[in-house]
Every structure is written in structure tokens, then in C-alpha cells.
């Protein structure tokens with residue numbers, strides 16, 4: 089593997105952590121998922137986490153394809169199931185850093201049940217939910233986070249369903265670390281992901297991403313560069329921990345660390361029970 093943990097920060101090069109043989113990547117120009125991937129790899133680098141000690145589990149969708157490019161232990165599983173798969177992996181291999189890369193459709197629709205139980209259980213892993221408001225890979229269908237009135241292939245008259253606030257959902261379900269950031273602010277996103285990686289328990293990070301191709305074009309949000317500039321104009325470099333407007337949503341969304349609970353990690357409760365069963369103390 090191409091890990092280089094001892095080089096200086098200035099020398100961080102995402103290509104050192106990628107399976108370059110899998111390139112060119114499939115992402116559309118300007119897709120926010122690439123910036124989210126960069127923030128993750130940067131956070132891993134800063135925390136000196138070896139790619140040998142990293143396991144990445146992805147579901148289905150454009151976010152799910154990111155795992156193919158990461159030169160670590162990667163698992164591409166069925167739609168909506170990365171958290172279920174990762175739960176078993178994290179319990180069997182607590183020595184690994186387990187990271188789930190998922191999306192609004194994968195995590196909140198077909199995988200919604202797994203999300204709430206992952207939050208409840210508090211197994212030590214990090215879930216990065218890339219929210220671009222749409223099923224990009226499968227043709228641009230409406231998702232649980234598609235904003236009101238936005239057009240998708242399955243809402244040609246505009247979406248009329250209320251949306252999930254994924255962070256509120258995760259907090260209510262018991263996640264012990266919850267945060268949100270936009271892809272445009274890569275350094276602050278990196279810091280947030282870093283905190284999530286170091287958290288002992290289930291950490292959930294919603295990353296507001298751009299689907300420049302399917303969603304942006306359908307909603308006339310401009311070309312790739314215009315969407316990126318729109319997100320940049322709507323946020324601030326110091327947005328960490330403040331309310332910001334996103335280009336997609338009419339209401340400001342809080343960013344930064346939104347919830348943190350001092351709950352015991354899943355195994356902390358499991359081990360005494362097992363000891364009792366075995367006749368121990």
C-alpha cells in the first residue's frame with residue numbers, strides 16, 4: 089500500500105492513498121464527492137492512520153464508488169447495507185478504523201433502518217453520509233433529502249414530500265457524535281472528519297455535496313463551476329460551528345459538531361455481560 093505517514097503536511101498528496109490503477113475516476117466534473125474524498129484522506133493522513141488499519145465500507149450510488157479508489161481494505165456491499173456490514177466488521181476487528189461512505193438515498197431510504205440502529209448501538213465506527221439530494225447514479229430520482237419544489241426524474245412537478253434532517257435523526261436515535269459540513273470548505277470538513285474518526289463510538293457526519301450533473305442540470309443551478317461558486321458564496325471559510333445557507337436549501341443549516349454524548353461504546357457493555365455468562369466477575 090502507498091502509505092507515507094511521515095511526510096510533512098505540505099507534502100500531503102491524495103494520490104499517495106489512491107489506487108491509481110483504477111483511474112480515471114468516474115465522477116462528473118465538479119462533483120462534490122471528490123472533495124469529500126479528499127477531506128477524508130487528509131484527515132487520515134493528519135492522524136497518521138495507516139491504510140492497512142483502515143476499512144472502508146460503501147453502499148450503492150455514486151458515493152459507493154469512492155471505495156474503489158482508496159488503497160485500503162475496502163468493501164462494496166448491497167444497497168443500504170453498509171452500516172450493517174460495518175457493524176459486524178467493527179465488532180470482529182476492533183483494531184481497524186471502520187469508515188462507512190454512504191449517501192442520502194443509501195443511508196436514509198433503503199438503509200434508514202440500519203442508520204437508526206447504528207446510532208442506538210454506538211459501535212465504534214464513522215459514517216460519512218454524502219448528501220446531494222438525489223439518486224445520482226440511478227438516474228436522478230427523488231431522495232429523502234430532496235428539497236421542496238426541486239425537480240427530479242420522479243418529481244417532474246417538483247418534490248412535495250418533507251425532507252429528513254439527517255443530523256437531528258441521528259442525534260435522536262442516539263448517535264454519540266453528530267456533525268455536518270459542506271464540501272466546499274475542505275479544511276473545516278477535514279477537521280470535522282478528523283474529530284469523528286477519533287471519537288470512541290458511532291460518529292455520524294453529514295456532508296453537503298453537489299450533484300452537478302443530474303441534480304444541478306435538472307434544477308438549472310448552473311454548470312459545475314457555478315455550483316461550486318454558489319456553494320462557496322453561500323458559506324464562509326469560518327463556517328465551522330455556525331449556521332450557513334447552502335445553495336440548495338432555503339433555510340440555513342447548522343454546521344460543525346452538532347451533538348456529542350458521553351455514552352459507552354458498544355463493547356463496553358458487551359464485555360461484562362460475556363464475563364458474567366462465563367462465570368467471571
Ligand code: SF4
Pocket residue numbers: 114115116118119120121150220224225298299300301302303
Ligand atoms: S451523477 Fe451527480 S453525484 Fe454522481 S458523479 Fe455525477 S455529479 Fe456526482
